Every structure is written in C-alpha cells, then in structure tokens.
Amino acid sequence: MTGAVETLRALHLRRPQGDPLILPGPWDAASARALAEAGFEALATPSAGVAAALGYADGETPADEMFAAVARITRAVDVPVTADIEDGYGLAPKELVERLLAAGAVGCNIEDSTGGALKDPREHADYLAEFCAAAAGRILLNARVDTFVHGDGDPERAVERAAEQAVDRAALYIAAGAECVYPIMAPVAVLPLLRSGIEGPLNALALLTPDGPSPAALGELGATRITFGPQLQRRAAASAAELAAGLRQ
Template structure:
C-alpha cells in the first residue's frame, strides 16, 4: 500500500481545517461512495467502520486493522481530499496496539484517525480510565513521531454503550486532550447543553460531533455556534444507501415495480465514477 505523494500536504490541510470554523466530514464507505461524496464539494472525508464492514457482508466491528486501513486507503485513492480513518479501538487492547494502528494509518497516507476507548467485550465495553488514557498517550506518541502532521482524534464511547455518564465522559475527554489528542469526540451526547459542556471542557482543542445531539438533530450553524469544529456522520450515509436498496428490493420482490421509478438515473451515479482505461 503506497501513500500518495501529497500525503503530508493533505494532512497539513486537515490540521488547518480544525483551527477555525466548523466543517462537515462525510463518511464514505468504499471507493465509489468516496467519488460521489467528493463531487459534492466537502473539504475532507472520513471512513466508517460500519460501512466498511457492510461492504464485505460483515457486522460492524468485524474488520482487522489491515482491512480497515485498506478500506480507508481505497477512499483516499479516489480523491485529492484529506481522509481520516475510523479505526475503532485501535485493533487491540494494549497501548502498543493503538500506536501500531496510528503508524499503519500514516503509512497509508491518511491525514488522521480516531481511536476509541471500547474493549470489544460486551460485559465490560469501556476500558477503565487509566487504561484508556494510556492507550491515547501511546497513539499520540506514535502520531508525534511520524515527522508530518496527523490529526489524532480520541473518542469515548460511554453514551453508545449504556453508560450515559456525562461527568465521566468529560473527565476522559479532558484527560485525552491533556495527553495531546488533537481532536475530541463523544458520540451520542444527549443534548446541545452537553455538547457545549464538552466544548468548554476541552477548549481550545476542537470537538467532533456525530450528526448532533440525541434530543434531535440541529442545523450545522447551531452546532458551530456551540463551538463544534467538526461534524461527522459515522455510518449514517451508508445506512441511507443500504436502506434505500432494502426498500427498493422489497418493492421489487413484492412486484411493486412502479416504486422503482424513484431510483436515480444511471448517469447520476455513473457520471462521477472513474472512466475506464
């Protein structure tokens, strides 16, 4: 896997995006979706662990490090934009696992990645505080040793795993920020006030928000006014694509062919794809 020649320049642009304003970070799930999304004019793209797994017919969380990075690299190859990878728990429980994941992401040419504090153990889904912090420290050290910019996003999953503890979430994110993480991320925060508290706690470090608060999605301008710097969508766009395929597939199997007239024309999807040869 060869990194593009402009990998460092893309990473520098990605760093700069986090330094002012608020930007959208669409999550592509394969090369084709990367081309479609890049054509809409975003300033950067990310991968999605769920979408990447679904392209291989697997459930979210079933990819190896090599498979996840190969997926992100395929996205990177289809655009001149910076690309950040969703690299889940760093593909191992130890700090060294997280460091190895960061180095592999950088070798592929990625501009950044996320590392989360999950364990892959349903009985105890979140690493203890000290273990989680040690993992982020190792990831940060690996990123700093690359010799080029790399946006390390540290992510705590409390609210996605039945632990709606805002105080612990803020404690973790604050510690991750102090350890040197470049961007902080806690998916599924309950409301805008919780988002504001997170932004204030880790300032001046940038905060990524997943779509918006669980209380109800908001215009991006409201998230920006709350201090959010980056808005990603995780597997939402992949779910939309697969959901549309399910809906139209059901209509086909049921013989309701007129419903398929709502499918976009061939040229709308084929046009942005790479021509043959």
C-alpha cells in the same frame, strides 16, 4: 501526506461559531469520489459503514480488511481522509500508526471502550500518548469518548455522570496529544456543557432525521466538527432496496 494532515488540521482550527467542519462518511471508493466531487474538503470513514459494505457486522471487520478499505478510499480522492479504526484492533501504537500511514489516512478515531465496557482512562491516555509520539504530527487524533454509550450504571444520573466523565477523560486524552475529542451519542442538550469543559475541537454526531438539529445548529451549541457515522451508507442501502423492489414490480 504532510500537506494533507496540515490541511486537515487547519480545517479544525479557528472555526467561527455555527460553522463547523462537516465530514461525511464514505464507505467505499465510489462513495468517496461522489462526496469529494460534491465539494467536501475532507472525509471521515465510518467503521460501521465500511463493515456493512464489506459484509460484516459493526465491530467485526478484521483489521487487514479495514485498512485495505481505507486505502481504496484514500486512493480514490485528493482530499484528506480520517479513518475510524474502532479501538485500534489490539495493535501496538507504533504499528497502528504505520498501518494508517500505509493506508493513506492522515487522521483517525480511537475509541476508549472495548467489548462493551469503558477502558481505564489513564491507561488509555498512556496508549494515546504512545500513538501520538509515534505519529509525530503525521496523523490527527480524534479521541472518541464512549461514556454516553457505556455508562457507570446509575440511571438517575446517567447523562449528567456521562458528561462529567467525558470532560475528565477528554482532559487526559488532550494532554496525551489528541487534537479533537468525540463524545459520541452525547445528547444535544449537553453540548454547551461539554464545550465549556473540553479544550480544543469538539466532534458531534449529527442525526439525519427530519427533527434533528442541523450541523449549523450543532455548531452554535459548541461543535467544531460534525460527522454522521454510518448513516449515509445506510441511506444508500435503503435506496438500493427501494430501487430493487421497484424492479420486481
């Protein structure tokens, strides 16, 4: 596992501009195998996609079932897997590290919001610092920043304020030991601002829409790492529904 985390860590570092690390999101063992066989060097599980595959709404998957699903994915492939574990399921940092390692994950996302509200950034940074101390380099932490999802209620300055908060929170999380920062749902237009204000790798969410920027374009704007959330799982479900409709004709 030490080799896997070092591989994942190396994939984040010293990337040329315009060549971000692309991490597609498997939701079960079969999709993980398909993505690994397609040549992707690492994978990133989406909690919403895994939840849907398990029959839960986003955010409602019991921790035991999420870790079991992650374990099935890691066993199915030979590439590093980083796991979306939402806000940590209320687990103490040391236990969270142990559960991730037992599941075979060598990276994770941890959100800085819970119940639809942002956490206190300093308290969350303290939690992340405990997590990183317990992980002792065995897990690459991608600190998710939710300021673009849960703002401060000022609609006239919503994006500007969210970007300012994201930079401030990122500094605390990086100081705590995070090796990548993920300001989820950040508008494309603010990526250069985030890049200039955030030290280290920056994760951007790519939208799989005809008019959405490509991963390479997001890389040119400053993204180091590209993820897709549950979009692959949702497309697969839509394709299954289309096939099913055709079978009934």
